[in-house]
Amino acid sequence: MADVTGTGTAAAVKVHEDDMNDVDGPPHDVQYSTLRRVPDRIPWVVLLILIVELGERFTYFGLSAPIQNYIKNPPHSDLPGALGRGQAVATALGNFFKFWAYASTVIGAIIADQYLGRFKTIALACGVYIVGLVILVATSTPVGVSSGAGFGGLVAAMTVIGLGTGSIKANVTPMCAEQYKPDAAYTKKLATGEWVIVDPELTVERMFNWFYWAVNVGALSPLITVNVEAHVGFWVAYLIPLVVIVIGATVFILSSRLFIKTPPHGSAVIDAVRIVTIAIKEGGFEKAKPSALEAQGTLSRHRFAQSPNYTDKSVKEVQSGITACKFFLFLPLYFVCWIQIWNNLISQAGDMALHGTPNDLLQNLDPIALIIFIPLLDCEFPNDNIQSHILTISEVVIYPLLRKYKINFSPVLRMTAGFIMASIAMAYASVLQHYIYKSPPKSIHVWIQAPAYILVAFSEAFVIITGLELAYTKAPTSLRSLVSALFWLTIGIAAAICIALAPVSQDPYLVWMYGSLAIVGFVAGCALYICFRKSFGEVPVIVGTATGNDVGVSEVTEHAGKLAVDEEDQWRK
Structure with missing residues:
Protein backbone atom coordinates (compact mmCIF):
# COMPACT_ATOMS: atom_id res chain seq x y z
CA MET A 1 0.00 0.00 0.00
CA ALA A 2 1.47 3.33 -1.01
CA ASP A 3 0.85 6.68 0.66
CA VAL A 4 1.16 9.86 -1.34
CA THR A 5 0.12 13.47 -0.91
CA GLY A 6 -1.77 15.32 -3.63
CA THR A 7 -0.17 18.64 -4.59
CA GLY A 8 -2.03 21.68 -3.29
CA THR A 9 -4.46 19.80 -1.05
CA ALA A 10 -4.74 19.19 2.64
CA ALA A 11 -5.56 15.52 2.14
CA ALA A 12 -3.26 12.57 1.80
CA VAL A 13 -4.49 9.79 -0.44
CA LYS A 14 -3.52 6.16 -0.29
CA VAL A 15 -4.10 3.73 -3.12
CA HIS A 16 -4.82 0.08 -2.37
CA GLU A 17 -2.43 -2.40 -3.95
CA ASP A 18 -5.28 -4.31 -5.56
CA ASP A 19 -6.29 -1.11 -7.38
CA MET A 20 -2.81 -0.18 -8.63
CA ASN A 21 -3.28 -1.89 -11.99
CA ASP A 22 -6.41 0.17 -12.59
CA VAL A 23 -4.94 3.56 -11.71
CA ASP A 24 -2.31 5.45 -13.67
CA GLY A 25 -0.45 6.79 -10.65
CA PRO A 26 -1.87 8.13 -7.41
CA PRO A 27 -4.97 10.35 -7.29
CA HIS A 28 -4.24 14.02 -7.78
CA ASP A 29 -5.96 17.40 -7.83
CA VAL A 30 -7.98 16.66 -10.96
CA GLN A 31 -9.41 13.55 -9.33
CA TYR A 32 -10.46 15.60 -6.31
CA SER A 33 -12.45 17.80 -8.66
CA THR A 34 -13.97 14.91 -10.63
CA LEU A 35 -14.34 11.87 -8.37
CA ARG A 36 -17.27 11.57 -6.03
CA ARG A 37 -16.48 11.52 -2.30
CA VAL A 38 -18.19 8.81 -0.25
CA PRO A 39 -18.07 7.72 3.40
CA ASP A 40 -16.35 4.56 4.61
CA ARG A 41 -17.93 1.68 6.51
CA ILE A 42 -18.75 2.48 10.14
CA PRO A 43 -16.97 0.09 12.56
CA TRP A 44 -19.45 -2.38 14.05
CA HIS A 265 -4.01 13.78 28.94
CA GLY A 266 -3.09 14.76 32.48
CA SER A 267 -3.15 18.53 32.79
CA ALA A 268 -4.65 19.13 29.33
CA VAL A 269 -7.47 21.38 30.53
CA ILE A 270 -5.24 23.43 32.85
CA ASP A 271 -2.60 23.71 30.13
CA ALA A 272 -5.24 24.94 27.68
CA VAL A 273 -6.33 27.65 30.11
CA ARG A 274 -2.71 28.73 30.53
CA ILE A 275 -2.19 28.85 26.76
CA VAL A 276 -5.30 30.99 26.30
CA THR A 277 -4.09 33.32 29.06
CA ILE A 278 -0.73 33.81 27.34
CA ALA A 279 -2.47 34.34 23.97
CA ILE A 280 -4.64 37.08 25.49
CA LYS A 281 -1.62 38.80 26.99
CA GLU A 282 0.37 38.59 23.77
CA GLY A 283 -2.47 39.64 21.45
CA GLY A 284 -3.20 36.41 19.60
CA PHE A 285 -2.26 32.77 19.26
CA GLU A 286 0.34 33.36 16.54
CA LYS A 287 2.22 35.74 18.82
CA ALA A 288 1.82 33.31 21.72
CA LYS A 289 3.71 30.47 20.04
CA PRO A 290 7.02 29.71 21.77
CA SER A 291 8.87 30.27 18.49
CA ALA A 292 7.34 33.76 18.25
CA LEU A 293 8.00 34.52 21.92
CA GLU A 294 11.61 33.44 21.55
CA ALA A 295 12.06 35.58 18.46
CA GLN A 296 10.68 38.58 20.34
CA GLY A 297 12.76 37.84 23.41
CA THR A 298 9.68 37.57 25.65
CA LEU A 299 9.71 33.83 26.37
CA SER A 300 11.01 34.34 29.91
CA ARG A 301 8.00 36.54 30.80
CA HIS A 302 5.74 33.48 30.97
CA ARG A 303 6.67 30.64 33.29
CA PHE A 304 4.44 28.09 31.55
CA ALA A 305 5.87 29.04 28.15
CA GLN A 306 9.13 27.40 29.24
CA SER A 307 7.37 24.10 30.01
CA PRO A 308 7.95 21.12 27.68
CA ASN A 309 4.14 20.97 27.24
CA TYR A 310 4.18 24.42 25.63
CA THR A 311 4.93 23.96 21.94
CA ASP A 312 3.88 25.55 18.67
CA LYS A 313 1.69 22.50 18.06
CA SER A 314 -0.06 22.71 21.45
CA VAL A 315 -0.81 26.40 20.90
CA LYS A 316 -2.22 25.66 17.44
CA GLU A 317 -4.38 22.85 18.83
CA VAL A 318 -5.86 25.07 21.53
CA GLN A 319 -6.47 27.74 18.88
CA ARG A 533 -18.63 31.13 5.95
CA LYS A 534 -14.83 31.06 5.60
CA SER A 535 -13.83 29.06 8.70
CA PHE A 536 -16.45 26.31 8.28
CA GLY A 537 -17.04 26.73 4.57
CA GLU A 538 -15.79 23.27 3.63
CA VAL A 539 -15.76 19.72 4.96
CA PRO A 540 -13.59 19.78 8.11
CA VAL A 541 -10.43 17.68 8.40
CA ILE A 542 -10.08 15.70 11.61
CA VAL A 543 -7.30 16.81 13.95
CA GLY A 544 -4.98 13.91 14.61
CA THR A 545 -5.33 12.09 11.27
CA ALA A 546 -2.98 11.97 8.34
CA THR A 547 -5.00 14.74 6.76
CA GLY A 548 -4.76 16.97 9.77
CA ASN A 549 -1.43 16.18 11.40
CA ASP A 550 0.79 18.33 9.21
CA VAL A 551 -0.67 21.53 10.55
CA GLY A 552 -2.34 20.31 13.73
CA VAL A 553 -5.63 22.11 13.12
CA SER A 554 -8.85 21.41 11.26
CA GLU A 555 -8.45 22.76 7.75
CA VAL A 556 -10.83 22.96 4.85
CA THR A 557 -10.39 21.14 1.56
CA GLU A 558 -12.01 22.13 -1.73
CA HIS A 559 -12.65 19.59 -4.50
CA ALA A 560 -9.88 21.04 -6.71
CA GLY A 561 -7.34 21.14 -3.89
CA LYS A 562 -7.88 24.59 -2.42
CA LEU A 563 -5.27 25.56 0.15
CA ALA A 564 -6.20 25.83 3.84
CA VAL A 565 -7.52 29.13 5.12
CA ASP A 566 -5.59 30.94 7.84
CA GLU A 567 -8.39 30.97 10.44
CA GLU A 568 -6.81 33.47 12.78
CA ASP A 569 -6.41 35.96 9.95
CA GLN A 570 -10.05 35.48 8.97
CA TRP A 571 -11.21 36.15 12.51
CA ARG A 572 -9.01 39.25 12.75
CA LYS A 573 -10.68 40.60 9.59
Missing part, protein backbone atom coordinates in the same frame (compact mmCIF):
# COMPACT_ATOMS: atom_id res chain seq x y z
CA VAL A 45 -18.16 -1.66 17.57
CA VAL A 46 -19.81 1.77 17.29
CA LEU A 47 -23.13 -0.08 17.54
CA LEU A 48 -22.29 -1.05 21.13
CA ILE A 49 -21.77 2.60 22.06
CA LEU A 50 -25.01 3.54 20.30
CA ILE A 51 -26.81 0.96 22.46
CA VAL A 52 -25.52 2.73 25.57
CA GLU A 53 -26.55 6.16 24.26
CA LEU A 54 -29.96 4.86 23.18
CA GLY A 55 -30.43 3.42 26.67
CA GLU A 56 -29.30 6.63 28.35
CA ARG A 57 -31.64 8.78 26.25
CA PHE A 58 -34.48 6.29 26.81
CA THR A 59 -33.83 6.70 30.51
CA TYR A 60 -33.51 10.50 30.47
CA PHE A 61 -36.62 11.20 28.42
CA GLY A 62 -38.56 8.36 30.03
CA LEU A 63 -38.07 9.73 33.54
CA SER A 64 -38.40 13.40 32.48
CA ALA A 65 -41.84 13.02 30.90
CA PRO A 66 -43.80 12.13 34.08
CA ILE A 67 -41.98 14.63 36.32
CA GLN A 68 -44.34 17.56 35.62
CA ASN A 69 -47.41 15.61 36.71
CA TYR A 70 -45.50 13.94 39.56
CA ILE A 71 -44.65 17.32 41.11
CA LYS A 72 -47.67 19.40 40.12
CA ASN A 73 -50.70 17.25 40.89
CA PRO A 74 -51.76 15.76 44.23
CA PRO A 75 -52.52 12.05 44.52
CA HIS A 76 -56.05 10.82 43.76
CA SER A 77 -56.79 13.80 41.48
CA ASP A 78 -58.25 13.68 37.96
CA LEU A 79 -54.73 13.75 36.51
CA PRO A 80 -51.83 11.53 37.62
CA GLY A 81 -49.92 13.12 40.50
CA ALA A 82 -48.08 12.54 43.74
CA LEU A 83 -46.53 15.60 45.40
CA GLY A 84 -49.16 18.30 44.74
CA ARG A 85 -46.66 21.20 44.71
CA GLY A 86 -48.35 23.14 41.90
CA GLN A 87 -47.36 24.39 38.45
CA ALA A 88 -44.76 26.97 39.52
CA VAL A 89 -42.70 24.49 41.54
CA ALA A 90 -43.05 21.82 38.84
CA THR A 91 -41.87 24.17 36.08
CA ALA A 92 -38.99 25.53 38.17
CA LEU A 93 -37.72 22.07 39.08
CA GLY A 94 -38.11 20.87 35.50
CA ASN A 95 -36.00 23.77 34.20
CA PHE A 96 -33.44 23.18 36.96
CA PHE A 97 -33.13 19.53 35.98
CA LYS A 98 -32.59 20.39 32.31
CA PHE A 99 -30.07 23.11 33.18
CA TRP A 100 -28.10 20.92 35.60
CA ALA A 101 -28.09 17.91 33.26
CA TYR A 102 -26.41 19.92 30.49
CA ALA A 103 -24.24 22.12 32.72
CA SER A 104 -22.71 19.06 34.38
CA THR A 105 -21.29 17.96 31.03
CA VAL A 106 -18.32 20.22 31.79
CA ILE A 107 -17.59 18.26 34.98
CA GLY A 108 -17.69 14.96 33.13
CA ALA A 109 -15.46 16.33 30.38
CA ILE A 110 -12.76 17.52 32.78
CA ILE A 111 -12.77 14.17 34.59
CA ALA A 112 -12.37 12.33 31.27
CA ASP A 113 -9.81 14.58 29.58
CA GLN A 114 -7.65 15.05 32.64
CA TYR A 115 -8.06 12.04 34.95
CA LEU A 116 -9.92 8.88 33.91
CA GLY A 117 -10.33 8.83 30.15
CA ARG A 118 -13.65 8.56 28.34
CA PHE A 119 -14.44 4.87 28.88
CA LYS A 120 -13.92 4.90 32.66
CA THR A 121 -15.79 8.19 33.00
CA ILE A 122 -18.82 6.84 31.12
CA ALA A 123 -18.78 3.64 33.19
CA LEU A 124 -18.58 5.67 36.41
CA ALA A 125 -21.35 7.99 35.21
CA CYS A 126 -23.60 4.99 34.52
CA GLY A 127 -23.10 3.95 38.15
CA VAL A 128 -23.98 7.46 39.37
CA TYR A 129 -27.03 7.46 37.09
CA ILE A 130 -28.22 4.13 38.53
CA VAL A 131 -27.83 5.38 42.11
CA GLY A 132 -29.97 8.43 41.28
CA LEU A 133 -32.69 6.28 39.72
CA VAL A 134 -32.72 3.92 42.71
CA ILE A 135 -33.35 6.96 44.94
CA LEU A 136 -36.15 8.14 42.63
CA VAL A 137 -37.85 4.74 42.44
CA ALA A 138 -37.63 4.18 46.21
CA THR A 139 -39.03 7.60 47.16
CA SER A 140 -41.80 7.60 44.52
CA THR A 141 -43.48 4.45 45.83
CA PRO A 142 -46.78 4.98 47.68
CA VAL A 143 -44.96 4.31 50.97
CA GLY A 144 -42.20 6.79 50.12
CA VAL A 145 -44.62 9.56 49.11
CA SER A 146 -46.92 9.06 52.11
CA SER A 147 -43.94 9.18 54.49
CA GLY A 148 -42.91 12.60 53.13
CA ALA A 149 -39.76 11.38 51.36
CA GLY A 150 -41.06 12.08 47.85
CA PHE A 151 -40.02 15.71 47.38
CA GLY A 152 -36.60 15.46 49.03
CA GLY A 153 -35.92 12.22 47.21
CA LEU A 154 -36.84 13.84 43.89
CA VAL A 155 -34.45 16.77 44.40
CA ALA A 156 -31.64 14.42 45.44
CA ALA A 157 -32.35 12.12 42.49
CA MET A 158 -32.39 15.04 40.03
CA THR A 159 -29.00 16.20 41.30
CA VAL A 160 -27.40 12.76 41.08
CA ILE A 161 -29.04 11.80 37.77
CA GLY A 162 -28.10 15.16 36.23
CA LEU A 163 -24.44 14.56 37.06
CA GLY A 164 -24.62 11.07 35.55
CA THR A 165 -26.36 12.05 32.32
CA GLY A 166 -24.11 15.09 31.83
CA SER A 167 -20.94 13.03 32.23
CA ILE A 168 -22.19 10.47 29.71
CA LYS A 169 -23.28 13.15 27.24
CA ALA A 170 -19.90 14.90 27.26
CA ASN A 171 -17.95 11.74 26.44
CA VAL A 172 -20.10 9.40 24.41
CA THR A 173 -19.95 11.34 21.12
CA PRO A 174 -16.13 11.73 21.09
CA MET A 175 -15.67 8.08 22.09
CA CYS A 176 -18.06 6.99 19.36
CA ALA A 177 -16.17 8.92 16.67
CA GLU A 178 -12.79 7.71 17.95
CA GLN A 179 -13.67 4.11 17.13
CA TYR A 180 -12.99 5.03 13.51
CA LYS A 181 -9.26 5.54 13.05
CA PRO A 182 -8.66 6.71 9.48
CA ASP A 183 -5.15 6.95 8.09
CA ALA A 184 -6.08 8.97 5.03
CA ALA A 185 -8.57 9.23 2.21
CA TYR A 186 -8.20 6.60 -0.50
CA THR A 187 -9.63 5.73 -3.88
CA LYS A 188 -11.79 2.68 -4.47
CA LYS A 189 -13.55 1.12 -7.43
CA LEU A 190 -17.20 0.28 -6.74
CA ALA A 191 -19.00 -2.78 -8.08
CA THR A 192 -20.64 -0.46 -10.59
CA GLY A 193 -17.21 0.39 -12.05
CA GLU A 194 -17.23 3.91 -10.65
CA TRP A 195 -14.08 5.25 -8.98
CA VAL A 196 -14.66 7.20 -5.79
CA ILE A 197 -12.64 8.79 -2.99
CA VAL A 198 -13.47 7.24 0.39
CA ASP A 199 -13.35 10.21 2.74
CA PRO A 200 -12.75 9.84 6.52
CA GLU A 201 -14.45 13.17 7.21
CA LEU A 202 -17.66 12.02 5.53
CA THR A 203 -17.46 8.84 7.60
CA VAL A 204 -17.41 10.86 10.82
CA GLU A 205 -20.33 12.92 9.50
CA ARG A 206 -22.26 9.70 8.90
CA MET A 207 -21.43 8.39 12.37
CA PHE A 208 -22.89 11.51 13.97
CA ASN A 209 -26.01 11.20 11.80
CA TRP A 210 -26.63 7.68 13.06
CA PHE A 211 -25.65 8.62 16.60
CA TYR A 212 -28.40 11.23 16.67
CA TRP A 213 -30.79 8.74 15.07
CA ALA A 214 -30.18 6.40 18.04
CA VAL A 215 -30.74 9.32 20.42
CA ASN A 216 -34.18 9.90 18.95
CA VAL A 217 -35.15 6.25 19.07
CA GLY A 218 -34.47 6.48 22.80
CA ALA A 219 -36.46 9.72 22.97
CA LEU A 220 -39.65 7.78 22.18
CA SER A 221 -39.63 6.31 25.70
CA PRO A 222 -42.31 8.75 27.00
CA LEU A 223 -44.82 6.82 24.89
CA ILE A 224 -44.27 4.02 27.41
CA THR A 225 -43.60 5.79 30.70
CA VAL A 226 -46.45 8.32 30.46
CA ASN A 227 -48.97 5.51 29.97
CA VAL A 228 -47.46 3.49 32.83
CA GLU A 229 -47.60 6.60 35.04
CA ALA A 230 -51.31 7.02 34.33
CA HIS A 231 -52.40 3.40 34.63
CA VAL A 232 -49.96 1.76 37.08
CA GLY A 233 -47.98 4.31 39.08
CA PHE A 234 -45.00 6.64 39.07
CA TRP A 235 -42.57 4.27 40.72
CA VAL A 236 -43.13 1.68 37.96
CA ALA A 237 -42.73 4.42 35.33
CA TYR A 238 -39.33 5.24 36.86
CA LEU A 239 -38.40 1.57 37.31
CA ILE A 240 -38.50 1.01 33.54
CA PRO A 241 -35.72 3.59 32.82
CA LEU A 242 -33.70 2.07 35.69
CA VAL A 243 -33.84 -1.38 34.08
CA VAL A 244 -32.89 0.04 30.67
CA ILE A 245 -29.85 1.97 31.94
CA VAL A 246 -28.65 -1.12 33.87
CA ILE A 247 -28.82 -3.18 30.67
CA GLY A 248 -27.03 -0.49 28.65
CA ALA A 249 -24.28 -0.06 31.25
CA THR A 250 -23.77 -3.83 31.43
CA VAL A 251 -23.37 -4.12 27.65
CA PHE A 252 -20.93 -1.19 27.66
CA ILE A 253 -18.72 -2.50 30.47
CA LEU A 254 -18.63 -6.09 29.17
CA SER A 255 -17.53 -4.76 25.76
CA SER A 256 -14.55 -2.92 27.26
CA ARG A 257 -11.85 -4.86 25.42
CA LEU A 258 -13.43 -4.14 22.03
CA PHE A 259 -13.20 -0.34 22.25
CA ILE A 260 -10.42 1.98 21.15
CA LYS A 261 -9.68 3.98 24.31
CA THR A 262 -7.97 7.35 24.31
CA PRO A 263 -6.01 7.82 27.56
CA PRO A 264 -6.43 10.97 29.66
CA SER A 320 -8.40 25.15 16.89
CA GLY A 321 -10.50 24.25 19.93
CA ILE A 322 -11.26 27.94 20.56
CA THR A 323 -12.34 28.29 16.92
CA ALA A 324 -14.82 25.45 17.47
CA CYS A 325 -16.16 27.16 20.59
CA LYS A 326 -16.74 30.47 18.81
CA PHE A 327 -19.74 29.18 16.89
CA PHE A 328 -21.19 27.93 20.20
CA LEU A 329 -21.98 31.57 21.02
CA PHE A 330 -24.90 31.44 18.58
CA LEU A 331 -26.34 28.12 19.74
CA PRO A 332 -28.28 29.30 22.83
CA LEU A 333 -30.39 31.45 20.49
CA TYR A 334 -31.27 28.33 18.51
CA PHE A 335 -31.91 26.17 21.56
CA VAL A 336 -34.29 28.75 23.05
CA CYS A 337 -36.48 28.04 19.99
CA TRP A 338 -35.89 24.29 20.32
CA ILE A 339 -36.93 24.19 24.00
CA GLN A 340 -40.38 25.60 23.13
CA ILE A 341 -41.53 22.21 21.84
CA TRP A 342 -40.98 20.74 25.31
CA ASN A 343 -42.97 23.31 27.29
CA ASN A 344 -44.86 26.24 25.72
CA LEU A 345 -46.10 24.34 22.68
CA ILE A 346 -47.46 21.67 25.02
CA SER A 347 -49.38 24.40 26.86
CA GLN A 348 -50.56 25.78 23.52
CA ALA A 349 -51.91 22.33 22.64
CA GLY A 350 -53.93 22.38 25.86
CA ASP A 351 -55.87 25.38 24.50
CA MET A 352 -56.80 23.52 21.30
CA ALA A 353 -59.40 20.90 20.41
CA LEU A 354 -57.80 17.63 21.54
CA HIS A 355 -60.48 15.11 20.45
CA GLY A 356 -58.99 12.52 22.80
CA THR A 357 -55.36 13.32 21.95
CA PRO A 358 -53.20 14.03 25.04
CA ASN A 359 -51.79 17.54 24.85
CA ASP A 360 -48.24 16.23 25.40
CA LEU A 361 -48.46 13.58 22.68
CA LEU A 362 -47.42 15.79 19.76
CA GLN A 363 -43.93 16.33 21.18
CA ASN A 364 -43.22 12.76 20.05
CA LEU A 365 -43.47 14.00 16.46
CA ASP A 366 -39.99 15.44 16.95
CA PRO A 367 -38.12 12.14 17.44
CA ILE A 368 -40.40 10.33 14.97
CA ALA A 369 -39.64 12.91 12.26
CA LEU A 370 -35.91 12.62 12.97
CA ILE A 371 -35.98 8.81 12.85
CA ILE A 372 -37.45 9.10 9.34
CA PHE A 373 -35.45 12.12 8.16
CA ILE A 374 -31.90 11.22 9.26
CA PRO A 375 -31.64 8.10 7.03
CA LEU A 376 -32.79 10.25 4.11
CA LEU A 377 -29.85 12.59 4.72
CA ASP A 378 -27.21 9.91 4.24
CA CYS A 379 -28.25 6.48 2.97
CA GLU A 380 -25.41 5.21 0.80
CA PHE A 381 -23.35 2.02 0.70
CA PRO A 382 -20.17 2.86 -1.20
CA ASN A 383 -17.90 -0.05 -0.38
CA ASP A 384 -19.65 -3.26 -1.37
CA ASN A 385 -21.91 -4.87 -3.92
CA ILE A 386 -25.06 -3.55 -2.24
CA GLN A 387 -24.34 -0.27 -4.02
CA SER A 388 -25.23 -1.72 -7.40
CA HIS A 389 -28.65 -2.81 -6.12
CA ILE A 390 -29.67 0.47 -4.48
CA LEU A 391 -28.05 3.01 -6.79
CA THR A 392 -31.34 4.65 -7.66
CA ILE A 393 -32.17 5.06 -3.96
CA SER A 394 -28.78 6.44 -2.93
CA GLU A 395 -28.86 8.99 -5.72
CA VAL A 396 -32.04 10.62 -4.49
CA VAL A 397 -31.28 11.08 -0.78
CA ILE A 398 -29.99 14.46 0.22
CA TYR A 399 -26.26 14.36 0.99
CA PRO A 400 -25.22 11.77 -1.64
CA LEU A 401 -27.26 13.61 -4.25
CA LEU A 402 -25.52 16.90 -3.45
CA ARG A 403 -22.09 15.23 -3.53
CA LYS A 404 -22.93 13.58 -6.86
CA TYR A 405 -23.50 16.99 -8.45
CA LYS A 406 -20.51 18.60 -6.63
CA ILE A 407 -22.76 20.88 -4.58
CA ASN A 408 -20.96 21.87 -1.39
CA PHE A 409 -23.57 21.83 1.38
CA SER A 410 -20.95 22.94 3.88
CA PRO A 411 -21.29 22.79 7.68
CA VAL A 412 -22.07 26.50 7.94
CA LEU A 413 -24.81 26.21 5.30
CA ARG A 414 -26.31 23.24 7.11
CA MET A 415 -26.39 25.09 10.42
CA THR A 416 -27.80 28.24 8.81
CA ALA A 417 -30.56 26.16 7.23
CA GLY A 418 -31.33 24.68 10.65
CA PHE A 419 -31.58 28.11 12.28
CA ILE A 420 -33.96 29.29 9.57
CA MET A 421 -36.15 26.18 9.91
CA ALA A 422 -36.44 26.77 13.66
CA SER A 423 -37.28 30.41 12.93
CA ILE A 424 -40.07 29.36 10.55
CA ALA A 425 -41.41 26.97 13.20
CA MET A 426 -41.63 29.80 15.73
CA ALA A 427 -43.31 32.06 13.16
CA TYR A 428 -45.84 29.29 12.50
CA ALA A 429 -46.48 28.94 16.26
CA SER A 430 -46.97 32.71 16.51
CA VAL A 431 -49.56 32.77 13.71
CA LEU A 432 -51.31 29.74 15.19
CA GLN A 433 -51.42 31.41 18.62
CA HIS A 434 -52.98 34.49 17.00
CA TYR A 435 -55.82 32.37 15.60
CA ILE A 436 -56.24 30.58 18.94
CA TYR A 437 -56.85 33.98 20.56
CA LYS A 438 -59.29 35.03 17.81
CA SER A 439 -61.26 31.77 17.70
CA PRO A 440 -63.76 30.30 20.17
CA PRO A 441 -62.13 28.27 22.97
CA LYS A 442 -60.78 24.87 21.93
CA SER A 443 -62.06 25.15 18.37
CA ILE A 444 -58.78 24.63 16.45
CA HIS A 445 -57.69 21.01 16.04
CA VAL A 446 -54.51 20.16 17.94
CA TRP A 447 -52.88 18.39 14.98
CA ILE A 448 -52.57 21.74 13.20
CA GLN A 449 -49.57 22.15 15.52
CA ALA A 450 -47.72 19.32 13.77
CA PRO A 451 -45.73 21.43 11.24
CA ALA A 452 -44.02 23.33 14.07
CA TYR A 453 -42.74 20.10 15.65
CA ILE A 454 -41.63 18.68 12.31
CA LEU A 455 -39.78 21.86 11.29
CA VAL A 456 -37.93 21.91 14.62
CA ALA A 457 -37.02 18.24 14.10
CA PHE A 458 -35.58 18.97 10.65
CA SER A 459 -33.63 21.88 12.12
CA GLU A 460 -32.04 19.57 14.71
CA ALA A 461 -30.71 17.33 11.95
CA PHE A 462 -28.79 20.29 10.53
CA VAL A 463 -27.80 22.20 13.69
CA ILE A 464 -27.16 19.59 16.38
CA ILE A 465 -25.59 16.88 14.22
CA THR A 466 -23.38 19.38 12.39
CA GLY A 467 -22.47 21.08 15.65
CA LEU A 468 -21.36 17.78 17.17
CA GLU A 469 -19.34 17.01 14.04
CA LEU A 470 -17.55 20.37 14.17
CA ALA A 471 -16.99 20.11 17.93
CA TYR A 472 -15.23 16.79 17.32
CA THR A 473 -13.25 17.60 14.19
CA LYS A 474 -12.14 21.04 15.36
CA ALA A 475 -11.08 20.00 18.85
CA PRO A 476 -7.61 18.63 19.64
CA THR A 477 -7.59 15.03 20.88
CA SER A 478 -6.76 16.11 24.44
CA LEU A 479 -9.81 18.41 24.68
CA ARG A 480 -12.51 16.61 22.70
CA SER A 481 -14.68 15.81 25.71
CA LEU A 482 -14.42 19.38 26.99
CA VAL A 483 -15.34 20.94 23.64
CA SER A 484 -18.23 18.47 23.29
CA ALA A 485 -19.36 19.41 26.81
CA LEU A 486 -19.29 23.11 25.97
CA PHE A 487 -21.53 22.35 22.99
CA TRP A 488 -24.11 20.70 25.27
CA LEU A 489 -23.70 23.47 27.85
CA THR A 490 -25.36 25.85 25.40
CA ILE A 491 -28.64 23.99 26.02
CA GLY A 492 -28.24 24.72 29.72
CA ILE A 493 -27.70 28.40 28.90
CA ALA A 494 -30.81 28.35 26.71
CA ALA A 495 -32.79 26.80 29.58
CA ALA A 496 -31.65 29.68 31.83
CA ILE A 497 -32.81 32.16 29.16
CA CYS A 498 -36.19 30.42 29.06
CA ILE A 499 -36.50 30.84 32.83
CA ALA A 500 -35.91 34.58 32.31
CA LEU A 501 -38.62 34.57 29.61
CA ALA A 502 -41.18 33.03 31.99
CA PRO A 503 -43.07 36.35 32.57
CA VAL A 504 -43.87 36.62 28.84
CA SER A 505 -44.43 32.88 28.32
CA GLN A 506 -48.10 33.21 29.17
CA ASP A 507 -51.28 34.84 27.90
CA PRO A 508 -51.65 37.39 26.40
CA TYR A 509 -47.99 37.72 25.31
CA LEU A 510 -47.50 34.43 23.48
CA VAL A 511 -47.98 35.77 19.94
CA TRP A 512 -45.19 38.29 20.44
CA MET A 513 -43.04 35.81 22.34
CA TYR A 514 -43.11 33.27 19.50
CA GLY A 515 -42.72 36.05 16.92
CA SER A 516 -39.70 37.49 18.71
CA LEU A 517 -38.05 34.07 18.84
CA ALA A 518 -38.67 33.70 15.10
CA ILE A 519 -36.86 36.98 14.43
CA VAL A 520 -34.01 36.10 16.80
CA GLY A 521 -33.56 32.68 15.19
CA PHE A 522 -33.47 34.12 11.67
CA VAL A 523 -31.03 36.92 12.54
CA ALA A 524 -28.79 34.51 14.48
CA GLY A 525 -28.69 32.12 11.51
CA CYS A 526 -27.70 34.91 9.11
CA ALA A 527 -25.05 36.17 11.55
CA LEU A 528 -23.69 32.64 11.94
CA TYR A 529 -23.26 32.35 8.18
CA ILE A 530 -21.54 35.74 7.88
CA CYS A 531 -19.09 34.97 10.69
CA PHE A 532 -18.22 31.39 9.72
